[in-house]
Amino acid sequence: MLQVTHHTLPNGLTVLLKEAHSAPVISWWLAYRVGSRNEPTGKTGISHWVEHMMFKGTEQFPAGMLDREIDRAGGQWNAFTSMDATKYFETLPADKIAIAMQAEADRMVNAQFNPDETESERTVIISERQGAENQPTFWLQEGLRGSAFRVHGYHHEIIGDETDLRTMTRDDLYEHYRAHYCPANAAAIAVGAFDTEDMLAEIERLYGTIPASSAPDLFARQEPAQTGERRIVVERPGKTAFLEVCYRAPAATHEDWMKLKVLDAVLSGSSGASDNKTSRLYQALVKTEIAAGVGAWLTPTIDPYLYSILVTLREGRTPAEAEAVLLGEIERLKADGISEEELNRARKQSKAAFAYSTESVTEQAYWLAQSFILGDVNWFDNYAERLMGVTAADVLDVARAYLVSRQRVVGVLQPIEAEEEQTPA
């Protein structure tokens, strides 16, 4: 497999290139180091809203022009705002990639933020939040974040609080854009059917002329240490109860993160390759008919975040009994560790997951962009190797260090009858 080449333009733009000639396709990404993590109170959701405004056009590429040109070429394009980053991508037939490269260079500096379009987009974004609110689990996630993070920007949802979405102005958005969209705060990534030398020359031509500026001071506040277990209960109309148990997890670049990833593969089976029916939590919670499903998430983040386990309860079973079983499994893990058989299964699943994820140039480019955001451009390329290096003893160590009650946040979504819902007059 061809390796990633890493370059930095004089204006500070990071460039990551990886040739892949399996299909005549190129995926082109621009990743900016700004996300909901960097938003102060009153401006929550601003990174995501700016992402929406980036699709409203520039003088060179008016609104609708890129939609048309990229669709005409049979391409895909989209953007994602996460806690840590805002990423834009276009995947196109290789001979059509030029327009994507030109357009991303242009909108790094020339997005217009027309006041009328800003207002029109305000209602679209509020609609997006209200659509998410229709899912009862959204309220549980929002409550858990708020409980787990009092100070750090991870405390609010990426979409933002509705009160901020109603009060932020066009100038707030434009200021956020001007402050964070610059070469020194970004990376350009290409994966696909190209020649690295030619591609780099084209990037230098299109992006090298963008003026240099120093990297922005990113708003970020450190979360103080948690001093005891926290618990929340959310009540929503419905019939289904959920339990979510979260533990504080290290940053993705911390040496313990990959050990926790193996722990997670054994505990919940979240390998990304196959199903999870042999995992400990499936066997303990679903097979015993306490839960209808169980899943877990260890998200790779810049700052310490959470390892979260979500249990969907069956009718007639309670969050309390699910919690007792779940915590019992965690205590068993902390006492006895994992077997070599479980470790080998996690390793094989990782190898398979890596193979599946490298079939698509879009997915490869995504992970390179994410590696840049995490501050280690080799993070993805070394992923499988680092995972293979984790031992059973490592897993036992991190289980004992991280899965402790003092660092736990427990949330319950309690279904209620519709008429029980109380709203202030």
Added chain:
Amino acid sequence: MSKRQASIPHSGNIERAELENGITVLVYTNPAVQSVNLMSSVHGGSIYEAPEQSGLASFVAGASMTGTANRDFDAIHGTLEDIGAALNFSGHKHKVGFSGKALAEDLSTLVDVASDVLRNPVFPTEHVERLRGERLTWLQYSQFDTRYRAAKAMREALFPEDHPYHYGAYGCEESIAGIKVEDLKAFHSRQYGPAGMILVIVGAVKAGEALALVSDTFGDWRQENPSVVRCVDAPTAGAERGRQAVFVPGKTQSDISMGIIGPARTADDFPAAQLANSVLGEFGMMGRIGKSVREEKGLAYYAYSRVGGGHGPEPWTVNAGVNPENVDLAIESILAEIERLTTELVTEDDLADNQSYFTGRMPLRLESNEGIASQIHSMESYRLGLDYLLNYEEMIGRITREDLLAAARTYLSAEDMAVAVAGPEHPGL
């Protein structure tokens, strides 16, 4: 043949064989990857179940993975998960499909497990009851999902109770509660067999080796008294006019689902209908509907249309999520775009844009094993011919503006759309 054409799956590079028992096997070698994908189907969809047992076909599909004559639940899943492989069954209207993936070195294990769960499920009572509970939980949760409720209300308005499309693939709480193990076994015995089965393998495997493997594993499968393959016509009664309003407590947004009977995938005018749909609610930022409802009026985060295709008269649908106060305006805006599409020729630019979009997106659809397998399975399942993709550009290029207008007029009607809204109470409901 150009270099680009040579990279497209076609009759010259797809190995196709029909086994004596009626299974059609298609293999495409993709040396650029380390993995293999399976995609398969048998005639075991929901159209073969009785209305009072709606959800049975999907239940059989799900329960197939819970135990066989040779492997118990843990052995099935342990075998797959030990090697990072996946195998999933899914029930659809006409067929039950199964798809799987594994590292190329583990293809024989994947095929062996797939054959076992397809041919020899025993439906252990303990696991059937567990699966029943999981499905009931999902159905209960869905009652509070506004998208699900709107789509269900639209579907039930469009298809009367005596039509098989009236019912959802997952059934309802009453029907799922009443299904017995004997029902699962009987349905499996009746519907699962080699006749008409399609099996596609794509990935880092030589065609000859894959064909030999399938022949060795599935070649001795026989079925007594297979059921007759069923066709489904459009309902004779028209859509129930007027809005279906579904109150779902505790919600802040309303979901709109609109639909009308669309073309089958095999209809001659399906490609023209697909192009017309793209103009209506797909191309660019969700076509004309997206431009009107989202971009110009700022009413919705999502608003798009989709022409279903499939083996029967699938609905042609429009979906949008809006603030309750904007429901009426969004519906009127969508109906206005449907009216426009059925009364005016699309512009030359619209046609050219969408033709280019349809032909240009092919390389991305063929980027992964799964994408290639899906295309090959469709070519075989809908009898499009194995050179369908090779001729695709030319076929799309022949479609005219008049063809789009004719397809839109044949299927769409602003007056006859079934309209359902699910959400909080508001003046429009």
